[in-house]
Amino acid sequence: MANIVWEKKGLSRKEHCKITGKDNKVIWLTGLSGSGKSTIAVELEKRLNEKQILTFVLDGDNIRHGLNKNLGFSKKDRNENIRRIGEVTKILYDAGIFVICSFITPYEKERKSIRNLIGKDFSLIFVDCPLEVCEKRDTKGLYKKARAGTIQNFTGISDPYEKPTDAEIILDSCNENVENCVNKIIDYLKV
Numbered sequence: 001m002a003n004i005v006w007e008k009k010g011l012s013r014k015e016h017c018k019i020t021g022k023d024n025k026v027i028w029l030t031g032l033s034g035s036g037k038s039t040i041a042v043e044l045e046k047r048l049n050e051k052q053i054l055t056f057v058l059d060g061d062n063i064r065h066g067l068n069k070n071l072g073f074s075k076k077d078r079n080e081n082i083r084r085i086g087e088v089t090k091i092l093y094d095a096g097i098f099v100i101c102s103f104i105t106p107y108e109k110e111r112k113s114i115r116n117l118i119g120k121d122f123s124l125i126f127v128d129c130p131l132e133v134c135e136k137r138d139t140k141g142l143y144k145k146a147r148a149g150t151i152q153n154f155t156g157i158s159d160p161y162e163k164p165t166d167a168e169i170i171l172d173s174c175n176e177n178v179e180n181c182v183n184k185i186i187d188y189l190k191v
Contacts, residue, residue: 009094013093013094013095013096016094016095016096017096019096020052020053020054020096022052022053022054022098022191023121024053024054024093024096024097024098024099024121025098025099025121025122025123025189026089026093026098026099026101026118026121026122026123027041027044027098027099027100027101027123027125027185027189028089028101028103028105028111028114028122028123028124028125029041029100029101029102029103029125029127030103030104030105030111030124030125030126030127030164030167031104031126031127031128031129031173032104032129032131032134032155032156032161033104033134033140033142033143033154033155033156034129034133034134034135034137034138034139034142034143035127035128035129035134035173036127036129036171036173036178036181037102037103037104037127038059038060038061038102039178040102040125040127040171040173040178040181040182040185041057041059041100041101041102042057043178043179043182044100044182044185044186045057045100047182047186048098048100048186048191051191053098053191054096054097054098055097055098055099055100056092056097056098056099056100057100057101057102058085058088058089058092058099058100058101058102058103059102059103060102060103060104063081063084063085063088063103064081067084067085067088068080068081068084068085072153073151073152073153073154073159074153075107075153075159078106078107078110078153079107079110081103082103082105082107082110082113082114083110083113085101085103085114086110086113086114086117086118087117089101089114089117089118090117090118093118093121104155104161106155106159106160106161106162107162108162108164108165111124111164111166112166115166123168123169123188123189124164124166124167124168124169125167125168125169125170125171125185126163126164126167126169126170126171127171127173127181128163128170128171128172128173128174129172129173129174130174131156133174134156142154143156143157146158168188169184169185169188171184171185
C-alpha cells in the first residue's frame with residue numbers, strides 16, 4: 001500500500017511467551033450455529049487458565065457487536081469477517097496469548113487462509129453436530145427465522161457449510177458432553 005511501511009516490532013512471539021513460560025497456540029473451533037463451539041471455547045479457556053496459560057476467546061457473535069458490526073452475511077462479508085478475525089488472532093498470537101476462536105467459518109478457503117497466516121501453531125477443531133440437532137438447540141431462534149425466510153444467507157439453511165477436510169480434531173458434540181470435548185482438546189495439546 002502506498003505511503004504505508006511495515007513497522008518492525010520490538011519483541012518476537014517467543015520473547016512474549018517467556019513472560020508466561022508457556023508456548024501459545026491458536027485453537028479454531030468451526031461448526032454450525034448451535035453445534036457447541038462457544039460453550040466448548042469458554043470451558044477450554046477456564047481449563048487452560050487453571051493450568052496458568054494466558055488465554056483469550058474470540059467469539060463470532062461478540063466480534064460482530066464491535067469490530068465487524070458493519071458486515072452482513074453475504075459471502076463477501078463473511079469472508080471479510082473471517083479475514084479481519086484472522087488478523088486480530090495473529091496479533092494476539094504474536095503477543096504470546098493462547099487464542100481460542102469460535103466461528104462458524106463455513107468456507108474451506110477461509111479456514112486454509114487463517115491456517116497459513118498463523119502457521120504451525122494453528123489447530124482446527126471441527127465441532128460436528130447434525131443440522132437437525134443444531135436446530136433443536138436453537139436457543140437464539142435463528143434457525144426458526146432462517147426457515148421462515150426472515151434471515152437470509154444462514155449457514156446450513158440458505159448458505160452452505162463446507163465440512164473441514166483437514167481438522168486436527170473432530171468433536172461429536174451431539175453424543176459427547178462438553179467436558180469430554182474439552183478433555184480431547186487438552187489431551188491433543190499435551191498441556
